[in-house]
Every structure is written in C-alpha cells, then in structure tokens.
Amino acid sequence: MVSQKKLRAWIEVLQKVYAENRQYLIDLDSAIGDADHGINMDRGFTNVQADLSKTDPPDIGAMLKTVAMTLIRTVGGAAGPLYGTFFLRASTACAGKTELQAADVVAMFEAGLAGVLQRGKAELNDKTMVDALSPALVAMKRALGNGSDFRQIIQQGAAAAEEGMKNTIPMLAKKGRASYLGERSIGHQDPGATSSYLLLKTAVDVWG
Amino acid sequence: MVSQKKLRAWIEVLQKVYAENRQYLIDLDSAIGDADHGINMDRGFTNVQADLSKTDPPDIGAMLKTVAMTLIRTVGGAAGPLYGTFFLRASTACAGKTELQAADVVAMFEAGLAGVLQRGKAELNDKTMVDALSPALVAMKRALGNGSDFRQIIQQGAAAAEEGMKNTIPMLAKKGRASYLGERSIGHQDPGATSSYLLLKTAVDVWG
Amino acid sequence: MKKLINKPEDLVPESLAGMAAAHSDLINVNYNPNYIVRADAPIQGKVGIVSGGGSGHEPMHGGLVGMGMLDAACPGEVFTSPTPDQMEAATKAVNGGAGALHIVKNYTGDVMNFEMAAELCLAEGIDVEAVVINDDVAVKDSLYTAGRRGVGITVLAEKICGAAAEQKQDLKKVADICRQVNANGRSMGMALTSCAVPSAGKPTFEIGADEMEIGIGIHGEPGRERMPLKTAREIVGIMSAAIISDLPFQSGDSVIVMVNGMGGTPLIELYLVFHELNEVCKGKGIKIVRQLIGNYITSLEMAGCSITLLKTNDELLKLWDAPVHTPALRWGV
Amino acid sequence: MKKLINKPEDLVPESLAGMAAAHSDLINVNYNPNYIVRADAPIQGKVGIVSGGGSGHEPMHGGLVGMGMLDAACPGEVFTSPTPDQMEAATKAVNGGAGALHIVKNYTGDVMNFEMAAELCLAEGIDVEAVVINDDVAVKDSLYTAGRRGVGITVLAEKICGAAAEQKQDLKKVADICRQVNANGRSMGMALTSCAVPSAGKPTFEIGADEMEIGIGIHGEPGRERMPLKTAREIVGIMSAAIISDLPFQSGDSVIVMVNGMGGTPLIELYLVFHELNEVCKGKGIKIVRQLIGNYITSLEMAGCSITLLKTNDELLKLWDAPVHTPALRWGV
Numbered sequence A, B: 001m002v003s004q005k006k007l008r009a010w011i012e013v014l015q016k017v018y019a020e021n022r023q024y025l026i027d028l029d030s031a032i033g034d035a036d037h038g039i040n041m042d043r044g045f046t047n048v049q050a051d052l053s054k055t056d057p058p059d060i061g062a063m064l065k066t067v068a069m070t071l072i073r074t075v076g077g078a079a080g081p082l083y084g085t086f087f088l089r090a091s092t093a094c095a096g097k098t099e100l101q102a103a104d105v106v107a108m109f110e111a112g113l114a115g116v117l118q119r120g121k122a123e124l125n126d127k128t129m130v131d132a133l134s135p136a137l138v139a140m141k142r143a144l145g146n147g148s149d150f151r152q153i154i155q156q157g158a159a160a161a162e163e164g165m166k167n168t169i170p171m172l173a174k175k176g177r178a179s180y181l182g183e184r185s186i187g188h189q190d191p192g193a194t195s196s197y198l199l200l201k202t203a204v205d206v207w208g
Numbered sequence C, D: 001m002k003k004l005i006n007k008p009e010d011l012v013p014e015s016l017a018g019m020a021a022a023h024s025d026l027i028n029v030n031y032n033p034n035y036i037v038r039a040d041a042p043i044q045g046k047v048g049i050v051s052g053g054g055s056g057h058e059p060m061h062g063g064l065v066g067m068g069m070l071d072a073a074c075p076g077e078v079f080t081s082p083t084p085d086q087m088e089a090a091t092k093a094v095n096g097g098a099g100a101l102h103i104v105k106n107y108t109g110d111v112m113n114f115e116m117a118a119e120l121c122l123a124e125g126i127d128v129e130a131v132v133i134n135d136d137v138a139v140k141d142s143l144y145t146a147g148r149r150g151v152g153i154t155v156l157a158e159k160i161c162g163a164a165a166e167q168k169q170d171l172k173k174v175a176d177i178c179r180q181v182n183a184n185g186r187s188m189g190m191a192l193t194s195c196a197v198p199s200a201g202k203p204t205f206e207i208g209a210d211e212m213e214i215g216i217g218i219h220g221e222p223g224r225e226r227m228p229l230k231t232a233r234e235i236v237g238i239m240s241a242a243i244i245s246d247l248p249f250q251s252g253d254s255v256i257v258m259v260n261g262m263g264g265t266p267l268i269e270l271y272l273v274f275h276e277l278n279e280v281c282k283g284k285g286i287k288i289v290r291q292l293i294g295n296y297i298t299s300l301e302m303a304g305c306s307i308t309l310l311k312t313n314d315e316l317l318k319l320w321d322a323p324v325h326t327p328a329l330r331w332g333v
C-alpha cells in the first residue's frame, strides 16, 4: 500500500534522481540523440517540484495531473509529451484516490504505459522507453497475480525495467531521434529507457 | 660588378628563398600581424618569376620595372606597395644599364629605400623593414667609401641588415599592423625586416 | 565550448528580448509561454502560419515571422521541441477566423507536441492543419521508423505558404501547397565541427581534425557517414548526387536552391559551395531559378553546410517572389 | 583548421564565381583584376563609391555592392589588401563622370594600395577622394603610429555614402558625409576563438579554453587584453564602456547600432548581446534608433562579436533609411 504522501515523496525524490543523473542521461543521448535528455528530465522534474510545492492536491489523481501538466508544459522534446501523457493517464487511473493498493499501482502503470504507446506509437524492441516500461508492467502484473507483496511487486517491476533498459543496447532504433542512425544506433543504451528505469528504481527506494 | 644575368639570378633565387621561408615569415607575422607575410612574399615572387620567364628585358632597369609592377599587382597588403615601390625606384636608378658597378648597386638600394620611406613614412626604430634596409644601406655606403671590394660591400650590407632585423625584437612597433599591439609588439622580430634581410643575404649568396 | 551568454537557462528568453527590442516594428514577443507573433496579428480572414522547434537554429523560426511568412513561431529550449501550451497560445494569438497551419519538422518530439497542441486548439474550435516536413535524404525513410528529418525545406515552405496565406487562400489550399513543397523538396547537410548545447557545456560529438560527417542533422545528430575531409567539389558532388537521385530531379527541372550555413561556416565558403552546386546543376540540365545563400537553418556554432533543392513551377515561383518582410528575409518592401 | 574549399589559392575566385552566379541581377564580377561592380555601372553623373580590402570579411565588401550602397568592391587575397590595379580598374568601371569616393579601412596595406590607385586614377583624369575609416577604439590612436583600425563603421559609412551618391550629391559632399560618419562612429570587437587563414592552414593565434581576447582585430590581430571568459553582460559592459567614453556618446544622443558577428558566433548569441547593449544604452539615456544584428564584417570562422555605435542626426538617418538593394543588405525595394 502507498499513501498519497509516499507517492508525493516518489515524485520529489525523482527530482533529485534526475538532477544526479543529468550528465549520465546527457551522455547517453549524445551517443544516439541530441544530448538533451538529461537536461529535459532535470528541467521537467525541477518544475514539477516547484509547482507541487505551491499546491496541496486533494487526492493522488489531482496530484499526478499537476505532474503531467507541468511535464507537458516544461519538458518539450519527445520526453515531454511521452512522460506527460504517462502521468496524465496515470492520474485518471488514480482519480479520487488518496492511497493505492498494489493492484492500483499496477493499474496506474498500465494506464500510463497505454498512454505512451498511443502517443509514441512505438513497439517493443524499437529501442525506446517502452522497452523498459513494458517489461516492468508485465513483471508487476505477474507478481500481482502470484500474490507477491507490494514491495516484491515494485522490486520485480524495477528489475524487469533494468533488464529491459540493458536489452536496448544491442537494439537497432526504429523510433525517435536514434532511428536516424540506423545500424549506428546499435551498441548504445537508450536514454529514455534509462530514465524510465530510474522512475521504477526510485519507487522501490522510496516505497520499499 | 654584377651582370644583368646575375641580377636576374638574384630575383630568381629570391623566389626559392621566399618559398622556403614562407612558413617562417607566416609565423613571425602571426605573432604581431595577420599571418600572411610569408604568403604574400611567396605569391609575389612566384608571379615575378612567371612574368620574367615570359620576357627578355633589354636592360636591368626594364627588368626591375617588371619585378616592381608584378609585386604591386599581385602582393597587396603592406608589403606589395613597399617592395613594389622599392623595385620601381631601383629600376629608375638602373635605367638603361646592363651591368652594375659596386657604386651602381649601392645607388640602386639607396633609391629603393628612399621609395620605401616615402611610401610608408616609417622612421628608424618603428620596427619595420626600414630597420633592416636602412642600416644595410649605411654599411654598404661606408664599405664603398672604404674602397672595399664588391663582395665585401654586399656582405657588409647583409650583415648590417641581419643585425637590424634582430634589433627589431625589443622594439615597440610604431607603424604597420604590429603597431596595434602597443607594448605587446615587444619581443618579436619584425617579419618585413626579416624578408628585407633575406633580400640582401640572397644577393650575397648569388653574387658573392 | 565558449559562448556569448550569461547563464545557459537564460539564453532563450534573453535572446528573445534582443529580438523584441530590435524588431518591434515587425514582431511582438510573448514570454511564458514563449512565442513570437507578427506585430499586426491576428489578421482577420487570413490563415495563420505557425511553426516552431528547438532554439539554436536561428534565424529559423523567430527571424522568419512577419508579413508574407510566419504569423507566429514557438521557440523551445535549445534543440528541444517547444511545448503544446506555447503552440496553443501562439495559434490563438494569430487566429483570424480562417484557421492555422502548423508547419512541423519531422522529429518525434516536435510531432508529438504539435499533435497535442492541435488537439487543444481543435477543442477550442480553431481549425488546424499540420504538415510535417521531412526532406532530409540523409536518413533512410520507412513506414516503420520515425522517418526522414525535416530540415532546409522548412524555410522554403514557410516562405511559400506565408505568401499563399497573405493572398487569403484558405487553409486547405495553403496546407496543400505546403505538402506540395515538401513533396518536391530534398536536402542534405554535412559538418566539419560539432555544436555544443549550452547547458550540456561540451561538444555534442567528437570529430577528428581531418574528418567530416556527411548527412549530419541540425541538432548534431550523427549522419550517414564519417569520412576524411574532402574538397568542396567532392563534398558538393556527394551531397548533390544524394539529393538529385532521390526525388529525382531531372534535366529541364527548374529549382529554388538554398545553400545554408550551419552557423560556424563563413559566407565566403558558402558562395564557393554554391558555385560548385551551380556547376553540377548546369551539367545535369537543372535550372537554378532562385537561390538563398547564407545562414537560415543553423545548428548553433557548428561548421558545415546543407544544400536544399525545391522543384518549382510558376505557382510556387510567384509565391516565392511575393513580398516578405521579416527580420531575416526581406524583399519587395 | 577545416574549410569548405578546394585549394586555398582558388578560394577567392571560386567564391566570386558563386556570387556572380547567384546575384547576376545585381552585380557583375570581373576577374584579373578581381572586382565586383553594380550590374548597371557606370551611372552617369553619380559619384562612384568604391571600397575593398582583404577577403575573409564577407559579406563586406562584395555583398554590399548594389543600388544605394557600393558601386564597386575590390577583394584581395584573404586578409590581404587588394592591389592598385584592381582599384584602378574598378574605379574606371564605375566612373560616370562625377568622380569616385574610395572608402578605405585604416590598415597600412590598404591605405598604401589605395593611395597608389588614386595616383593612377588622377593621372587618368578621374577625380578621386579617399576617406580612411578608423573607428576601432581598441587601438590607441596617435599621430606617430598607424593609428586606429577601420572596422564596423565601414559598413555604416558605405550604406550612408551610397545613399548620398544615389541622390546625386557631389563628390565633395559625399566625402564630407563619409568623414562625418567616421568622426561620429566607434567600434570594438572581441573573440572567443581564432580564425585560420586558408593558405596558412592553422589558427592565427592560440587561445585557451576559458579565455577571450578583448579588442580583437578583424584579421585576428591581438587585441587590448587577453582575459578569462566572462558573461555576455560583463563583456558588453567592457566593450560599451570603451566605445561610449571614447566619442563620448552622451545622454540624449540618437545612435545607429551594429551588433556584428565575427563569423563563427550563432545569431541567438548576437541577439542576446544586442539585448545587453540595449540595456546599457537605456541606462545611459542613449537612444538606439536603428540597428543591424548579424554577420556583416567578419573574420572568417572566428567566434566573437563587435559592437558599433554611430551618433546620428536627421540627415544621416534619412540616408540610412533610403532604399538599398545588395546581396547582403536590402530594404525599400
């Protein structure tokens, strides 16, 4: 179970995580993109943090909507609409709730991923954030079905996201800026898959 | 005594000398100018060589006039009008002659230097080619007065030019591009004084 | 890499302030959300032409706002697509009742942000058509990838569509013209040096002292091939062959040409590149009827150039020649 | 340093060929001796405005030839003054019986070559006045040195004198206006990186990764002071203080301003520099009435900028606003 306070803590720690990983994400994006993914994520979550600090949303849905709108408004690039849509759909899934059970968390991620897929039209193995988010959802659903506890569910999601992120290394990019590289995109880890893994890893760290 | 053939040989060897010293003169001009003196001298004498090879001037005056006009037409910068005027005045001093006695050679340099002074309005110690040419003329006149032989006269001119060239190192430039540097021109050898020294040194090598 | 800036995060708004002060006769600048509009916007009954993209490509797009060209431009952070709220606000600001054309360069981020903006505008009852420009032959096109990048043709499309809108042609027609320009235009770029995103603080890519990148993107994205530096003649040969064979351009075609500097290449070299391109076109019977030579769609301080060819006809040429008055492009007024 | 060229020695003529092909409606190019003239030269009864200098400063001077500005430009080798035969031929080509004004930048080479050219022209019965531009406050002026360099004011003088000549003002008057512009204008430049002369093949000067050169010359000549890189605000502060205190410009003065890129600095930074300059001028009560922002008098691919201020009045402003149609500057047509 995760309270609204803990969910908020997740978002707040994400700001620190993206600030700390700014250069790492820039470097990954330099290799196969335009060297701004770390800047984008850092700017987005810094703004989220600032906007959140000014509000006291009544429920998790309202809180995630603020996150979504701020990301859409301040990130730009590919990551802005994608993570923006992720949190917008997640917020709808959490409408009116002030705490989330394990099944709610999984439903939240499921709605978020569906938004990413609809917005970006990427498929598995296109070398995008989908390659981290999608295995994470599969793992979480499996764990939920197995009757694993909350902590295990999130942990398994993060582990699958990490594996999915690493699996992007040998992939040939088919979506996003990296796709312009064709064969030359092979051998590099996708920056968006990496920021998505950090999303889940931070959930484990904060909620676990 | 120097024949027209030997005078022509001087000009022809000068082309090789400036080609060989191209980078050296560029480097000197980089320090206190715009890095083109080697390029200018090389281009000028390469063109002189090409133009001379197409003509068979009746006398030394006519030959030096071709040198002058080609330099004026193809060098540009400060060096073009200065060396152009040098050879133009030198040609007038040699009008109609097909060989030069020691006194004629000294008169030729004297006329050339007068042209440079009139065109450039530099004074001694302004850190220009005048600081090589002027001591050279003084030394040659002295040697001529002493009854030195032809070879000695030219040698002493070249030696004085070399000393004058080296003396430009501690000078503060007052004319030309180097003067923009003020104090910062101190400690560098003047490129034009260097190309003027090469003019005399080559005369020694070819005539001596 | 060294920049004439204060803080990286202030570069875009401070540069916009400079534009606002310099061109108050032509444009107005709005901050938060950031956009540039024609001083006389909105114009009743005229289709609004809106474009935008990451900053760092100046004068595109902000310098192309004005009579006969863009009604509004949305500048993002450096090399990062602007956001839907910018585009929505800009579209509203130029809406004179005849709808708006969004000219979008084909980058995932730009396309998605403009898509979200169009959804917002439609929800408010503003007619929006979006045309995605994808003229870069350096990138292999495919239904299953992000497809070709949008580069030089964007500038030409903005000029031509701007002229059509100025003549009060309707949204459908202006969008059709935009698609026609895109369909008949091809570009390719190359780089001698890297650019550096100010907030990243170091060059986007490493490149050897004797190397060049053929097919570079305007954000310093790697291109088709890294190869030893060649002469301008050989480089233009490679680029023009890729462009000409792609459409293909054929003997007898009339073309508008742009030789564009990436930001760090001096004009003297761009004219030399144009000379080489002119020789190639002459050899192939392709007639250059108009040309732009200079920095129009840049990549910060990157050295290099791009070549754009647009197969033209009487209609497009008339629109090209129509008066334009923007900070960066001006004729006929 | 990498260049888009074939052979260094062919750069100037091949680039001229590109200009000729691109702008045949405006200019004609003559080779051997090299010069660029207005397509409609000579114009009877109009003073011919002739300028020139080393190549590598494009668009100056060749890109400034056309209606309302230069009648002819003489391009030398890169960073090397053109030769008297070029200037003589160009002056003859534009002579419409009213004489010619030679606008000369104050470099020993340029001054001496133009002097020789003027002697040749006078000998042929063509009236020539020469005005030497020396606006660079970075250099200490003195009767006993080569004096200040001619930089940004050259562009403004060419525009203003071109307009006066277009109105058929006589040679004495046009030369007076030129001297007036020179007397009321001041400039200063700075560099972040070096340029490289193509035939020299390496950077003209070394500069550290955190250094800048204040007071740089347009040929990469060392400036006033090498110092650690500062913010744009501080840099504009230093440069504008030197410029403003020199004339001095005073509260209530109206000025035409040029923020000029050295060739390798992106436009987004130049607009930021203009913003800072605008703030400084506002603070001092100096009114910016017109501005040019972009690459006008460059130093190959050098990164950096220069600032030019010209104290103006109604007469000069009217001449500034008069129509001009050249490859690089165009308004009113």
Ligand SMILES: Nc1ncnc2c1ncn2[C@@H]1O[C@H](COP(=O)(O)OP(=O)(O)O)[C@@H](O)[C@H]1O
Residues within 6 Å of the ligand: A029, A033, A034, A036, A037, A040, A041, A076, A077, A078, A079, A080, A082, A116, A119, A120, A121, A122, A127, A128, A129, A130, A175, A176, A177, A190, A191, A192, A193, C079, C080, C081, C108, C109, C110
């Ligand atoms: N169509 C898409 N669907 C899902 N994710 C995508 C898509 N396109 C790009 N991405 C993700 O976005 C990341 C890049 O984000 P970012 O660098 O912020 O944007 P941009 O590419 O516009 O600079 C990529 O690493 C990839 O994971």
Ligand SMILES: Nc1ncnc2c1ncn2[C@@H]1O[C@H](COP(=O)(O)OP(=O)(O)O)[C@@H](O)[C@H]1O
Residues within 6 Å of the ligand: B029, B033, B034, B036, B037, B040, B076, B077, B078, B079, B080, B082, B116, B119, B120, B121, B122, B127, B128, B129, B130, B175, B176, B177, B190, B191, B192, B193, D079, D080, D081, D107, D108, D109, D110
């Ligand atoms: N007024 C002058 N009188 C005599 N020599 C001069 C004068 N001005 C410059 N010089 C000489 O010219 C040299 C520079 O020549 P060069 O580099 O070819 O021309 P530029 O300075 O135009 O690039 C200087 O080193 C100096 O010796």
Ligand SMILES: [Mg+2]
Residues within 6 Å of the ligand: A029, A033, A034, A035, A036, A037, A077, A177
């Ligand atoms: Mg990116």
Ligand SMILES: [Mg+2]
Residues within 6 Å of the ligand: B029, B033, B034, B035, B036, B037, B077, B177
């Ligand atoms: Mg020199």
Ligand SMILES: [Mg+2]
Residues within 6 Å of the ligand: A034, A036, A077, A078, C079, C080, C081, C109
């Ligand atoms: Mg980006």
Ligand SMILES: [Mg+2]
Residues within 6 Å of the ligand: B034, B036, B077, B078, D079, D080, D081, D109
């Ligand atoms: Mg020179």
